[in-house]
Amino acid sequence: MNDHNLQHTIALLTRTPATLDALLRDLPETWTHRNEGEGTMSAFDVVGHLINGERANWMPRARILLQFGETHAFAPFDRWGHVRESQGKSLGELLDEFASVRSRSLDELRALNLRPSDLARRGRHPAFGAVTLSQLLATWAAHDLTHLHQISRIMAHQYREAVGAYSAYLGVLQCAGHSAP
Amino acid sequence: MNDHNLQHTIALLTRTPATLDALLRDLPETWTHRNEGEGTMSAFDVVGHLINGERANWMPRARILLQFGETHAFAPFDRWGHVRESQGKSLGELLDEFASVRSRSLDELRALNLRPSDLARRGRHPAFGAVTLSQLLATWAAHDLTHLHQISRIMAHQYREAVGAYSAYLGVLQCAGHSAP
Numbered sequence: 001m002n003d004h005n006l007q008h009t010i011a012l013l014t015r016t017p018a019t020l021d022a023l024l025r026d027l028p029e030t031w032t033h034r035n036e037g038e039g040t041m042s043a044f045d046v047v048g049h050l051i052n053g054e055r056a057n058w059m060p061r062a063r064i065l066l067q068f069g070e071t072h073a074f075a076p077f078d079r080w081g082h083v084r085e086s087q088g089k090s091l092g093e094l095l096d097e098f099a100s101v102r103s104r105s106l107d108e109l110r111a112l113n114l115r116p117s118d119l120a121r122r123g124r125h126p127a128f129g130a131v132t133l134s135q136l137l138a139t140w141a142a143h144d145l146t147h148l149h150q151i152s153r154i155m156a157h158q159y160r161e162a163v164g165a166y167s168a169y170l171g172v173l174q175c176a177g178h179s180a181p
Numbered sequence: 182m183n184d185h186n187l188q189h190t191i192a193l194l195t196r197t198p199a200t201l202d203a204l205l206r207d208l209p210e211t212w213t214h215r216n217e218g219e220g221t222m223s224a225f226d227v228v229g230h231l232i233n234g235e236r237a238n239w240m241p242r243a244r245i246l247l248q249f250g251e252t253h254a255f256a257p258f259d260r261w262g263h264v265r266e267s268q269g270k271s272l273g274e275l276l277d278e279f280a281s282v283r284s285r286s287l288d289e290l291r292a293l294n295l296r297p298s299d300l301a302r303r304g305r306h307p308a309f310g311a312v313t314l315s316q317l318l319a320t321w322a323a324h325d326l327t328h329l330h331q332i333s334r335i336m337a338h339q340y341r342e343a344v345g346a347y348s349a350y351l352g353v354l355q356c357a358g359h360s361a362p
Contacts, residue, residue, distance in 0.1 A: 004343035008209045012336075018203040023196055023329075028189045128346045138343035139351070145337040146353035148204075152330040155193075162185035162319035165309045170320070172327035175358030 004138040006114060013106060016144040017099035020047060023151070025095055032091055036157045043151045047094045048082030050147060054101040056081060058140045059108050065123030065133050066112075073124040109137075150178050185319040187295060194287060197325040198280035201228060204332070206276055213272055217338045224332045228275045229263030231328060235282040237262060239321045240289050246304030246314050247293075254305040290318075331359050 024032055024043055035042040041049065061074045086094060112118070119134040156172040167173050205213055205224055216223040222230065242255045267275060293299070300315040337353040348354050 022199040022203045135345035138340045139347040142337050142340045142344050145333045146351045149333040149353040152326045156323045156326040159319050159323045164316035166320040170327045171359035172330040175356045177356030178352035
């Protein structure tokens with residue numbers, strides 16, 4: 001399974017809501033509501049995107065995979081669906097909501113009692129084709145990490161000028177892993 | 182002050198210990214004790230480095246700056262000093278220690294009652310010369326973020342193979358902001 005361990009995946013997925021809560025709740029909006037420029041996300045937007053992923057991406061795709069195998073492609077996921085998800089809400093409300101939907105997703109995942117043979121089953125991703133359940137679930141965890149990585153980059157960007165010559169020493173300010181800058 | 186706001190800096194610095202605690206405590210060692218290859222840090226190492234920075238970098242340098250201005254360069258900081266700092270300790274112990282030393286640093290920072298004119302004062306960095314207190318303190322916050330960014334990258338690296346074709350979609354796996362890979 002390429003080093004995928006379902007218990008390790010669940011351990012990580014369980015911690016992300018509290019991690020984001022500790023980092024972001026009641027933090028000044030300079031940190032949480034600014035982005036990296038036009039067409040990019042703020043930390044607030046990212047939390048909305050994570051909520052949207054719980055509703056429309058991870059467990060829904062796992063269910064489609066288990067039910068239909070490769071005969072049904074997963075429904076496409078709207079990467080800007082978080083805009084609708086977040087409208088009129090405070091960051092505190094989004095953090096509560098993320099904790100709640102994540103907890104339900106994990107209850108559902110545990111209830112599947114997946115065996116190794118289940119993890120090897122295949123579904124069909126709309127863009128790149130065959131994908132195993134193991135890969136989908138490992139990606140769920142790595143997706144949490146990519147957004148924690150992105151949030152720390154978005155936040156550091158707000159101090160790009162303030163740090164002066166120190167910017168050369170801060171890897172986060174050199175990262176081109178996501179979109180611009 | 183290039184958008185540096187001392188209260189925002191303190192708000193962020195206050196949250197980092199709880200953020201790392203929520204993310205890392207009792208997580209399987211696959212996530213916390215593996216690195217990205219020879220000569221790179223694990224999440225465990227990064228927490229040791231952050232503790233070391235509290236003891237030897239941020240407030241000590243701020244004090245030197247306020248006392249001596251540009252006449253004294255800051256003492257060089259040992260980027261591998263965390264090895265000594267972490268020896269024989271568990272990750273839980275390091276997380277407790279980080280919370281404790283950070284809390285003391287912030288008490289000390291608040292007790293300075295810094296005014297805007299203090300923030301404009303200059304010291305001398307051993308590598309790149311003149312630096313303002315404002316830049317030093319903004320960098321302290323951005324340094325927390327660069328290491329949160331790095332930790333999320335180190336952790337995601339452990340699932341580089343497990344995610345299969347999804348890797349193309351995960352920005353954290355494309356990041357070259359820090360050292361190899």
